Structures are given as C-alpha cells and as structure tokens.
Amino acid sequence: MTAYLIARNTFREATRDRVLGGVVxxxxxxxxxxxxxSPLVLGEGRRLTVDxxxxxxxxxxxxxxxxxxxxxxxKEIEKRTIYNLLSRPISRHAYLIGKWGxxxxxxxxxxxxxxxxxxxxxxxxxxxxxxxxxLEATYLTALELTVVTAVAVLFSAVSTPMLSALYTVGVYxxxxxxxxxxxxxxxxPPTLGNLLKAAANxxxxxPLFNMRTLAADGHTTSLLHLxxxxxxxxxxxxxxxxLATAAFEKRDFK
Amino acid sequence: MRGVxxxxxxxxxxxxxxxxxxxxxxxxxxxxxxxxxxxxxxWTLKQTPALEDLDLEVRxxxxxGYLGPNGAGKTTTLKLLAGLLRPTRGRxxxxxxxxxxxxxxxxxxxxxxxPYFYDYLNGLELLELAGRLSGLQAHEACQRAKHWLGRVGLxxxxxxxxxxxxxxxxxxxGLAATLLHEPELVILDEPMSGLDPFGxxxxxxxxxxxxxxxxxxxxxxxxxxxxxxLCDRVGIVLGGRLIRTATxxxxxxxxxxxxxxxxxxxxxxxxxxxxxxxxxxxxxxxxTAFVLADAGLVDEVVGWLHSNGVRLRxxxxxxxxxxxxxxxxxxxxxxxxxxxxx
Numbered sequence: 104m105t106a107y108l109i110a111r112n113t114f115r116e117a118t119r120d121r122v123l124g125g126v127v128x129x130x131x132x133x134x135x136x137x138x139x140x141s142p143l144v145l146g147e148g149r150r151l152t153v154d155x156x157x158x159x160x161x162x163x164x165x166x167x168x169x170x171x172x173x174x175x176x177x178k179e180i181e182k183r184t185i186y187n188l189l190s191r192p193i194s195r196h197a198y199l200i201g202k203w204g205x206x207x208x209x210x211x212x213x214x215x216x217x218x219x220x221x222x223x224x225x226x227x228x229x230x231x232x233x234x235x236x237x238l239e240a241t242y243l244t245a246l247e248l249t250v251v252t253a254v255a256v257l258f259s260a261v262s263t264p265m266l267s268a269l270y271t272v273g274v275y276x277x278x279x280x281x282x283x284x285x286x287x288x289x290x291x292p293p294t295l296g297n298l299l300k301a302a303a304n305x306x307x308x309x310p311l312f313n314m315r316t317l318a319a320d321g322h323t324t325s326l327l328h329l330x331x332x333x334x335x336x337x338x339x340x341x342x343x344x345x346l347a348t349a350a351f352e353k354r355d356f357k
Numbered sequence: 358m359r360g361v362x363x364x365x366x367x368x369x370x371x372x373x374x375x376x377x378x379x380x381x382x383x384x385x386x387x388x389x390x391x392x393x394x395x396x397x398x399x400w401t402l403k404q405t406p407a408l409e410d411l412d413l414e415v416r417x418x419x420x421x422g423y424l425g426p427n428g429a430g431k432t433t434t435l436k437l438l439a440g441l442l443r444p445t446r447g448r449x450x451x452x453x454x455x456x457x458x459x460x461x462x463x464x465x466x467x468x469x470x471x472p473y474f475y476d477y478l479n480g481l482e483l484l485e486l487a488g489r490l491s492g493l494q495a496h497e498a499c500q501r502a503k504h505w506l507g508r509v510g511l512x513x514x515x516x517x518x519x520x521x522x523x524x525x526x527x528x529x530x531g532l533a534a535t536l537l538h539e540p541e542l543v544i545l546d547e548p549m550s551g552l553d554p555f556g557x558x559x560x561x562x563x564x565x566x567x568x569x570x571x572x573x574x575x576x577x578x579x580x581x582x583x584x585x586x587l588c589d590r591v592g593i594v595l596g597g598r599l600i601r602t603a604t605x606x607x608x609x610x611x612x613x614x615x616x617x618x619x620x621x622x623x624x625x626x627x628x629x630x631x632x633x634x635x636x637x638x639x640x641x642x643x644x645t646a647f648v649l650a651d652a653g654l655v656d657e658v659v660g661w662l663h664s665n666g667v668r669l670r671x672x673x674x675x676x677x678x679x680x681x682x683x684x685x686x687x688x689x690x691x692x693x694x695x696x697x698x699x
Contacts, residue, residue, distance in 0.1 A: 183469065183471075190465070192462045355441070355442045357396075
C-alpha cells in the first residue's frame with residue numbers, strides 16, 4: 104500500500120513537471136514532421152512515419168528517464184524531502200518500488216499517448232490496419248523504458264544525479280548493442296571474450312524490446328516474443344530493484 | 358517520579374545491564390542503550406564520532422528538551438531515533454519497539470529541522486499524503502488534513518502550492534504533518550527555528566496541548582526560554598555525549614539564587630565590610646538596587662536597611678536562567694575533539 108502511495112505521488116510529481124509536457128509536445132512535433140518529410144521518401148512515407156514515430160517514443164521516453172529518473176531518489180536526499188517519508192512507517196524497499204512504479208506509470212502514459220497519436224496519423228494516411236503492430240511495438244517500448252527506469256533508480260539510490268545519469272546512459276548504450284557485444288566477444292581471446300559476454304549479459308538486453316522494423320511493415324510479433332520480453336523485463340526490474348534496496352538499506356540520510 | 362533517570366558515562370549513575378540485551382521498560386517512550394554513530398570517510402576511512410554511547414530514557418507523557426550547541430549531536434540522535442541514520446553501535450526503542458523496524462515509526466511523529474516538502478504539492482495534498490503514509494484511511498486523512506491546516510493557521514489558502522510558502526509557513530505545515538496521525542511520541546528537531554514570536558507561541562501551545570493529551574514529546578531547541586517553559590526534563594549533549602539530564606526544576610534549583618532589593622534614599626549608606634563579598638550596589642535613576650548573592654542573608658540586610666531609614670520598594674528573588682545553567686554546563690564539560698553532528 105505504501106509503495107502504491109509513493110508511486111501515485113511520484114506519478115503526480117512527474118506529470119506536473121514541465122519536462123513531461125515538453126516531451127509529449129516534442130513527440131507530436133516529430134510525428135507532424137514525418138508528414139512533411141513523407142513526400143521526399145518516394146512511397147516510403149508510411150514506413151518513415153511508423154519508424155520515426157516509434158523511435159521517437161523510445162528516445163523521448165529515455166529522455167524522461169534521464170531528466171527525471173536519474174535524480175528520482177538523489178534529488179529527494181539532496182532536497183531532504185526524504186526525511187518526511189522515511190521517518191514514517193515506510194520500508195526502504197517500498198519507497199524504491201514506489202518511486203520506480205510511479206515513474207514507470209508515467210512513461211507508460213507517455214508511450215500510450217504518443218502511440219495513440221501515431222496510430223491517428225497512420226489512420227489519417229489510410230493505414231489504420233497498422234494498429235496492432237503499433238500497439239505491440241509501443242508495448243515493448245514501454246517495457247524497455249520500465250527496465251531502463253529500474254536501472255536509473257538503482258544508480259539514483261547509490262549515486263549523485265549527474266553520475267547516475269552518466270551510468271544510465273552507459274548501460275542504455277551498451278544494452279542497445281548487447282547483441283553486437285556478444286558477437287564481438289567471440290572475436291577475442293577466451294578470457295577477454297568471457298568478460299565481454301558477462302558484461303553483455305549483465306546489461307539489459309534492449310534489442311529484445313525493439314520490433315520497429317516489423318511494425319514499419321505492418322507485421323505483428325509472436326505471443327511468445329511478447330511473453331518472453333515481459334518475463335525478462337519483470338526479472339530484470341526485480342533484480343535491479345533488489346540491488347538498489349540492498350544498497351539503500353544501509354544508507355544514512357545526514 | 359516514575360522510571361529510571363538518564364545515565365551517561367560521565368554521570369553519577371551508570372547502567373549495570375549490558376547495552377540493549379533486554380526489552381526496555383514499557384513505560385518508556387524513548388530508550389537508548391549505548392547508541393553511537395561514527396561516520397567514516399569513504400576514501401581516507403577516517404572516523405568521526407558524532408554520537409557516543411548514548412543512554413537515554415524519555416518517559417511516556419513527558420516533554421523532554423534536548424539541548425546542546427551546534428554540532429553537539431542533537432540532530433544525529435533524533436535522526437537515529439527516526440530511522441534516518443543507522444547506528445554504528447548500540448540499540449534504541451521507541452514505545453517499546455526497536456528503531457530498526459518500521460513498526461516503531463507507526464506511532465511516531467517526526468519533524469526534521471527546517472523541513473522541506475514537495476513544492477509541486479499544495480498544503481492540503483501534502484497533509485493528505487502524510488496521513489496516508491502514516492496509515493490513515495483516505496477519508497480520515499482528508500478530514501484531518503483540513504483540520505490541521507486550519508489548526509496551524511494555513512487553512513485560508515489550502516490550495517496554495519508549497520513553492521509559494523514562506524519558511525515559517527513550511528515549519529507550521531511540517532508540524533501539522535507530524536501531528537496529523539495522532540502519534541504517541543513526537544520528536545521535533547528545532548521546532549521553533551525560523552518562526553516569528555507568534556509562530557513560536559503557536560508551537561508552544563501545540564506542544565502543551567500534546568502534553569495534555571498524554572503524548573510524549575522530545576525536542577531539540579536553541580531557544581532556552583521555550584525549553585524552560587515547556588519541558589519536564591532536559592538533557593544536555595556536548596561533543597557527542599550526553600553530559601547531564603535533570604528536571605527543569607532540579608536544574609533551576611541548583612542555580613544560585615540571588616535577591617534584588619530595590620530601595621529609595623541610600624546615597625550616604627556604606628555597605629558593611631562583612632557583606633561586601635555578597636552584596637553589590639547598582640544605582641538607578643529611580644533609586645538604588647542591592648543585589649544579594651546569598652539569599653540567606655536577606656533578613657539581615659533588610660534589617661540593616663530599615664535601621665538606616667531606607668525605604669524599600671521591592672524585594673525580588675533572581676533565579677539563574679536555564680541559559681546561564683546551560684552555558685555553565687557547557688564550560689564545565691570536557692572537550693571532545695573532532696565531534697560533529699549530522
């Protein structure tokens with residue numbers, strides 16, 4: 104219950120932040136820009152709209168994680184608002200879960216809004232049939248953002264906003280190239296190769312959440328893919344939040 | 358007087374029982390045994406003690422003042438009790454429950470020094486959130502939020518966002534958030550700081566009201582007249598160690614009591630040599646004041662003044678203030694180097 108209350112408050116904080124309004128506005132502008140560019144891509148306008156629209160959701164969502172998520176806990180410590188929470192009957196893990204849940208909920212709302220806007224644009228172009236593909240791709244993008252938020256909360260719980268932003272960018276970048284990192288590992292001697300493989304396994308497997316190419320062609324993915332991606336996201340978030348809790352449990356608030 | 362007096366290492370009594378081995382006396386609101394906090398620098402590993410071997414007992418229903426200069430360890434103690442700092446050694450209980458778990462904070466109200474709140478919320482929303490997080494149901498939290506907002510004088514603009522609140526308004530809102538869920542124990546860190554005289558009086562009234570309701574109150578303050586007015590007992594912490602605890606009455610009783618005798622018509626009167634060490638004379642435009650350091654001599658001095666034809670205007674006992682006693686205790690205490698507070 105306390106985690107829910109903190110999540111609700113975090114959601115309220117994020118939705119009242121001007122950053123979020125700016126991000127949604129930027130997403131809409133991006134979608135409109137795709138319509139201006141469509142005549143230049145010789146019949147590939149629909150593909151451009153879907154591809155850029157879905158990429159926009161992912162990138163803009165990541166910006167929200169960077170601007171809000173990486174300072175989610177650190178800012179509370181810095182501003183001392185955390186004193187008013189943790190001096191109440193709230194466990195530290197409930198607090199972290201609440202923070203993560205609140206921001207994740209915000210990102211789901213952003214993703215859903217932009218995904219719906221994308222479908223409206225496609226419908227206006229006569230491609231309303233792309234709806235299921237856009238829905239699935241938006242769902243996977245929101246899952247991806249949920250995982251990245253868990254990573255951001257982990258770093259935010261143990262570090263300063265600036266450092267946690269840097270670490271989150273690093274993990275996000277390596278996570279996006281985790282398949283390439285595994286391929287690269289096989290090119291190196293076993294010791295270094297194993298190290299690279301371990302690093303690739305440690306960072307989130309973000310390509311698992313990317314079905315933009317499929318969606319651009321109007322194809323949907325399998326239920327198995329959606330199920331595996333959901334289970335992986337749940338597992339990764341749990342692990343990241345457990346680590347964050349372990350570090351946060353011993354932390355002093357001076 | 359119930360319970361056991363506070364003990365400390367330098368104090369006259371010491372605890373025979375080992376630190377924190379048995380559950381505390383249920384009549385205690387706060388109980389600490391050997392509570393210590395030592396900060397360690399992450400790179401140099403240099404250790405800095407902030408609080409050392411605190412043995413403290415605050416009884417249920419009493420108002421306890423926690424005094425000490427800046428950096429003495431007051432805030433560290435209060436944050437340890439509120440669960441914001443983890444103790445390096447020792448144990449403590451709030452209302453019989455160990456501070457390590459969140460159940461101990463269920464019946465606690467804690468006001469940090471210079472409280473900060475989410476500036477995107479308004480006063481009503483903040484109090485509702487505070488109530489819900491302290492275990493109140495939504496409807497009850499809403500009702501109490503409205504009541505307390507009015508009680509601390511902020512009820513006329515319940516939707517004003519907190520970023521527009523002044524420092525004094527935030528302090529009063531913090532007090533409301535602390536008391537909203539009707540805690541049995543209230544810990545306040547400098548509750549009067551940043552308040553104007555009206556605000557201070559309001560806080561004093563609220564603390565007195567809590568005392569009448571049977572709530573235990575422990576608060577730190579630099580404003581000694583307020584402490585003197587409100588507290589049943591006080592503890593003085595210096596250099597991370599509790600050096601003294603006593604009732605305000607005991608402390609005041611220990612202070613030297615002088616007597617001021619105001620009179621008219623004494624220009625040629627010379628103080629007898631036997632009283633010169635005890636009797637000082639101060640001339641005022643409206644007469645003369647004799648300050649008698651030893652109250653036991655008052656009858657003799659008055660008789661002497663009468664016999665010399667002096668007209669008395671007032672005889673006023675002058676007690677040492679808590680501030681003077683505190684300063685004296687601070688000067689008497691041994692210096693503990695390198696101690697700082699959170």
